[in-house]
Amino acid sequence: MAKKEKSYNESVAELKSILARVEKEEMDVDDLSAEVKKASELIALCREKLFKADEELKNVLKDLEHE
């Protein structure tokens, strides 16, 4: 389950690098589209982690009681 947290941080790191790339003027229109799409996906993923309940995790924690 630690990978859950890593992937949030990884996503944010990737978003930061996308921002850095996009801020350098020399991007091709097609590359730009691809980056924007990727960024949207990452942002959606992050938001999901923040706002949407992960039932699997809930169950894992609940089951800890029975150890």
Added chain:
Amino acid sequence: MTEAREIFSLFELNQAVREAVKLQLPNRYWIRAELSEVHPNRNGHCYLEFIEKDDSNRQIIAKSRGIIFANTFVLLKSYFEEQTGTAFTAGIKVLVSVSVDFSEVYGISLRVWDIDPNFTLGDMARKRAEIIRRLEEEGVLDLNKELEIPSLCQRIAVISSSTAAGYGDFCNQLENNAYGFVFYTKLFPAIMQGERTEASIIEALEKIYVHADLFDVVVLIRGGGATSDLNSFDSYLLAANCAQFPLPIISGIGHERDETVIDHVAHTRVKTPTAAAAFLIEQQAHTLGELEFLQRGIAHRIQSLQQQRHALIENICQRLTYIANFKTKTMLSNLETIRTSFAVAVSCFSTGKKHDLAMMEQYVQLVSPENILKKGYALVLKNNKIVKSVNGIQVGDDLQVRMADGSVDVKSIKK
């Protein structure tokens, strides 16, 4: 052989001791001691046991029973607990004013008349300072504080008493947070006051440790209360455990006054369970803010690039249009000029030609024989052929002289 010895009864001996004590120690005395047992009774009296340990704190070098009678105890207890913020229980060191009672049946008993809470406070502070110094020496004091609270901080291991109101408030607040963040909490119940606090919390920490990868932080909370009993949290063992725990610990043990050692070693200290929940929600809000910042940054950049591209294309379009217009105008203008010149040329040409024609006509007319004849010239013909030279004429030839208005036959007479 019988010896003459004085025999006393036990009662007589004890009486003598009682007298001696009354004589030697008639007053009240302030003594400092540790409470090793505290037993409030149904009848309102409080039965105590005082001890004193040697410098190594291992050997008991003195022990005595004590009592606080009901009417004193009621006042003393509330005064003490209010002043120190800690419960009047076993384990604390006190400074009390006592009188020495001796009863034949029960032996020595120290009757407590008064207490100085500052001594206990001072002792508590000293103990705390000692623990902190020791932890610092061992290099573990700041370990927990050096941990980082993760960006995504939503899996919370809670150490609390399940019955404490504080725990309920904490969970409620997290569940109903205004942002809609999702949190996952798991309670690891523990005793949060009294002597068993240390062992109970350490046990809870150990349970969490086994599953440390399932959690982001540990929250240690309990509700406030009249008797906060901070003392149980001033434990070296508990502090050492907390300091070296691999997850950040948020301590919200619910008191305003002092800091316990746990507050010193925990990553973050908050005043109440509610404040702990607020802290966690704030962390997530910060994370969300970061995310939105990135989102806006990218969106803004994209928009800016789009605008730039747009502007560039617009610009090129405009310039092309302008150039096209300009060139067209120029060409039209040139064409017009050519047309005009041509028209002029044509006009001149025809005028010229007309003029030439007129000139020619005039000329032709001028040189036409009729015109010349009219001028007075005459044509001389011989045998109907025009003669231009006198050599072609012999004397006596028959000639014809043609003039403008007719002809005359003549003969040449003389040359």
